Amino acid sequence: MALEAIVERFTKRSPVTVMVRRILQHAMNSQWIDQLFEAQREKQYTRELLFSTVVDLMALVALGLRPSLHAAAQADPQLPVSLTALYDKVNRTEPQVVRGLVQEGAKRLLPVMQKLKKAQPPWAAGYQVRVLDGNHLPASQKRLKELRNFRGAALPGQSLVVYAPEMGLVVDVLPAEDAHTQERALMGPILEQVKPGELWLADRNFSTSKILLALDEKQAAFIIREHGASPNPTPLEEKRELGRGKTGEVFEQAVKIEGDKPLKLRRIEVHLEEPTEDGETVIRILTNVPAEKMGALAVAELYRGRWKIEGMFGELEAVLESEVRSLGQPKAALLAFGVAVMAYNVLSVVKAAVEVGQEEEAAKRGWQVSTFYIATEVKATYSGMMTAVEPQEWSGQGEESAEQLSEVLLELAKQVKLSTLRKHPRAAKKKVKKGYVSAEEARKHVATARVLKGEKP
Incomplete structure (x- = not known):
């Protein structure tokens, strides 16, 4: 079989x-x-045009195999419709379809990831951790006629993203075409999907009485940073100092949210050794996790893990093409983001398989696996492989169970040369206070060669 020979190679x-x-x-x-x-x-x-064909073309763009949807379509000799018809379909893709894509794709990969990460300890015993955050798509090019008279940035949309950090997968995305809608106003459909036994981490944008009460009613736990004005809980006792955490002194206080069903919570207050980017020296965290299950220091430390989702967003932007600026129509831009999220989940499974398959080698050398180098390897070789083997010849591979696929991935991971995929972490940057210079001075050009020689620019 041609497939067997190519796969072996x-x-x-x-x-x-x-x-x-x-x-x-x-x-x-x-x-x-x-x-x-x-x-x-x-x-x-x-x-004539199947939606799966649209997703396949968009996936080529998300993985960086083609520079644009136009280029991906032009390179496909079997595309059954014109470019105009393709863009018409993309520009009208409804947000609930994008959400369904991400949800169903994650459901298919979760069992595979659970097999690969079965030896990994949980973030919080007895809970499934979910991290919630909003993501605004960057400004698009002003190709739409209606945008050409506006000098400001044109924002094609935003989304709420639910991330399962223990599995390394995005499990839900709620797309919204209006980029100026408040994130908390979009929470209704997300709250409908909350399950008992989940532990939700979120920033202060989601700190409202309605959201906290809804999570508690769903029998889900939460660790959410308190907003300065909302939900303004009533203290029930004086603050108690409980010790020093990794970022500062930690205090705890019992508080209550008033309402038809009053909700008693724990307020964890961290007095930071170093201020945040906004200059704040104190952060307050609200949680309904019982103290016997998780102490205040552990709550404060787990909240820091919320930044895992920021790392995921960074990889989406740096490793994948999640921001297709040529797609100005909101529905099209949101579809591109959704497909990029699915591609991220695929690379995350590959990374997990390599980490497990090369665990001894990585531990011996102190190496970590880089998603960036995985994506770079795929960009360099994927097109050649798919040229050698027609897509339909892979069709039988999709019938594998999660257990079968995880076993195959581990066997393939053992063939990986780990040195080609390892991270190269940089040392921490020194904090240097920036001095003031005038705009005229900042705009001056310098010759790099002269600066390196020590000459006056």
Whole structure:
């Protein structure tokens, strides 16, 4: 079989690329994508162009294999419609379809990731941790006629993102076309998906009585930073000093949110050794986690883990093409972001498999696996592999169970040359206070060669 020969060759030369293809076939199978589209759509319909074809083309852009949707479509000789028809479909993709894509793709990958990370200790015993944050898409190019008279940035949309840090997967995305909608106003559909036994971490944008009460009613736990004005709980006792954490002195206080159903909470107050970027020296965290399950110091430390989602957003921007600025239509930009999130989940599974398969080597050398170098390897070799083997020849691979796929991934991971995928962390930057210079001085050009020689610019 041609497939067997090609896979064997690429397994030796680029096992990561074969892993990505196997995971894509499992998590982004055309059949379930088209079924999901039919179940979720409202105004759209299918004639000649299947929605799975649109997702496949957008995935090429998200992985950096093609510079734009136009380039991806132009390189596909089997595209059954014109470019105009393709963009019409992309520009009208409904947000609930994008959300369904991310949710279903994550459900397919969660069992695989659980097999790979079964030896990993939980973040919080007895809980499944979920991190919630908002993400605004950056300004798009002003290709739309209606935008050309505006000098300000044109923001095509935003989304609420739910991240499972223990698994390294984005499990939900709520797209919103209006970039100026308050994040807390979008919380309704997210709260509907909350399950008992989950522990939600979020910043102060989500600190409202309504959200906290809703989480508690769902029998879910939360650790959420308190907003300065909301929910303004009533103290029930004096603050008690409990010791020093990694970032400063920690205090605890019992508080209560008034209402039809008063809610008693713990307020954890951290007096920071160094101020935040906003200059704040004290942060307050509200939680309904019982003290016997998690002490105040542990709550403060777990809240710091919320920044894992910022690292995920950074990788989406730096490693994948999640921000396609040429897509000015909100629905199109949100579809591109959703597909990029699915691609991130695929790379996250690859990373987990390599970490487990190369655990001894990594521990011996003190190396960590880099998502950036995984993506770089895929960009360099994926197109060549797919040129050698037609996509339909991979169709049988999508029928693997989660357990079978995890075993295959671990076997492939053992073929990886770890030195090509390791991180190269930089030393911490020295904090240097920036001096003031005039705008005229800041705009001056200098010749690099003269500066290096020590000459006066």
